[in-house]
Amino acid sequence: MLNSKVKVWVDGDACPAPVKMAIIEHCREIGVPVFFVISYAHYTDPAPGVEWVLVDSNREEVDLYVMNHSVKGDIAVTQDFGLASILVPKGVVTFHPRGFIYREEEMEKILFERYISGKQRRAGKRTKGPSKFRESDLERFSEQFQKLLSNIEGLH
Numbered sequence: 001m002l003n004s005k006v007k008v009w010v011d012g013d014a015c016p017a018p019v020k021m022a023i024i025e026h027c028r029e030i031g032v033p034v035f036f037v038i039s040y041a042h043y044t045d046p047a048p049g050v051e052w053v054l055v056d057s058n059r060e061e062v063d064l065y066v067m068n069h070s071v072k073g074d075i076a077v078t079q080d081f082g083l084a085s086i087l088v089p090k091g092v093v094t095f096h097p098r099g100f101i102y103r104e105e106e107m108e109k110i111l112f113e114r115y116i117s118g119k120q121r122r123a124g125k126r127t128k129g130p131s132k133f134r135e136s137d138l139e140r141f142s143e144q145f146q147k148l149l150s151n152i153e154g155l156h
Contacts, residue, residue: 006152009066009092011078012038012052016133019097022142023077024050026149035069037062075148079130081110093148098133099140 008027010020020036027034034050039057055061063083070076072091078084084102087094094102102110117127 008034009076010036012036018138098137099144
């Protein structure tokens, strides 16, 4: 499934800063290249040793870049269910910043729930947003991400 030429793609516009730091730390440990894809509107000072890909601020530009550059066996980190639904069938191991891996058999349900929430918002109803990002979310992400990277190097 994974190989030593794996790259990590991060949808950087909405990725929490602690998750970005965990990704950088874990990837540096074993020398896996990481690419943070962000729009000009979300540009921050780049961390050394990390590739920063700047794209236009148009809607979906980050998603399009990640979709077009990731390949089977790569890893992606995104909160975007639509992007995940495209990457997973491509064979890209896709993580949510809260530490769960998107599974192909779950994508239909996830997208349907997203559709229903969007429909309710357009009708003027309030929908529940995501809960506050917690330390336990970071710990879960870090543990799962490190386990996956260890598998790449045969360390697990």
